[in-house]
Amino acid sequence: MKFAEVHPNLAAFVLGCLEAEEAAEVRHHLDSCPGCQSELEELRKVNRALGAAPPPAAPPAYLKGEILSCVRAEQLPSSNKVVAADGSSPLEEHGRSHRTYRFNRFKEFRIVLPSVAAAALVAVIALGVFFGFLREETPVATIQLIPTPQEAAGLDGYWGVAEIRPQPAGNQQVELKLNNFEEPKPNGYYEMWFVSGEKRISAGSFTSVGKGETRVLLNAPPEASDYHTLLITEEHVDKRPASSREVALKGDLP
């Protein structure tokens, strides 16, 4: 039977988008039309397939621009496209990460941060030797970092402290020791702030290993010594570099 010969409302009947009277009329027609009964079964198969359809949603408009920007950026120095000489599957080649630009920025940061921290530590030790301060300085303050109620719900076996050691130049060195503190979201990272009222000074950014202990060295300028609250917020790499209000941990200096 050709499609044009079937009842014109049959597809709508299967879709369930007819008014009650129209649906009753189609049912009545089906009782006496073998052709439409057969067609009905075929249309119901289409309807079942629609059940597997993904939701009618589109990615955010900015995403395309980000992808093209990333392509543009990667093309600048030299083409780093991978062309498999053996024609192997693209799913298996590419051992390196395919992280995207906005995630790369943070990923690179995560790679750089330990190096910077290590370099800072080496510099501190070298200065210590020079000034006869080879021994580890005792912190002037150890602050317990308390998770916000929302954050605490997802933490198991967490504890965290910040040890503050003023440096010869007046900078405030902070050593964070966090146990079982969850990793930031894929496009996020943590940032530590010295807070006084509405004013904030950043001590730097870091990530967490999740399970186990995370140790990070951060530094804030001398002015931070007058700020008596510590906050750790979760930030997002694709947003403007400003403090978010997503506080994860908080501590107060004595």
Next chain:
Amino acid sequence: MGFATRDILNHRQRSPAHEMTQRADEPSDEQLMTNLDGPGVEVALSKLYDRYSRTVFGVGLRILGDRSMAEELVQEVFLKVWRSSGTFDPSRGGFSSWLYRVTRSVALDLYRKRARRVRPVSDGQLHIAAERDPSAGPQEVVDESWLSWRVSRALEVLDAPHREVIDLAYFGGLSQREISERTGVPLGTVKTRTASAYKSLRKELAVQGTSREALR
């Protein structure tokens, strides 16, 4: 079906890609892939994105159940398309199948990464970022996605007016009269489009070989 009609209409208004069913005079997916290795890379990748981003995103939502991860998936998939275009061999199969394999691979990586983030909480339950059946393993979840992909592709090749009636009727749960009132299209036209959309959809699903395994 869990999708607000307003959202469906908004998606349609915001998404020019949705209006872009491939015209006969436009380059094929396979032709665009060859352009990814030359000066026309941005135009070619942009066109492929317009044609497939909704499918990658939608299937990503089904697999990962999380919007931000689905966005990450889209981004990684299209960068991988660009970086790996040299490995695409049209003699082994069409672009859509190849892109599906790329999507599945990236989605599995993201799924496993998310699984590592699953952590126990105080009441002994598992906290999972997305609302999915926790009993479904990654392979089971991904296995379902091939059918989802093909149905999505069948829907994407419908022209915009036909896709609209399916979206509003099936996903939005509107009657034909309500669709007419909502869109300003005469009721008779909505009826004609509904029948025609189902005819096209049925044909497209059959072309994609979906009928045997999924239309039972």
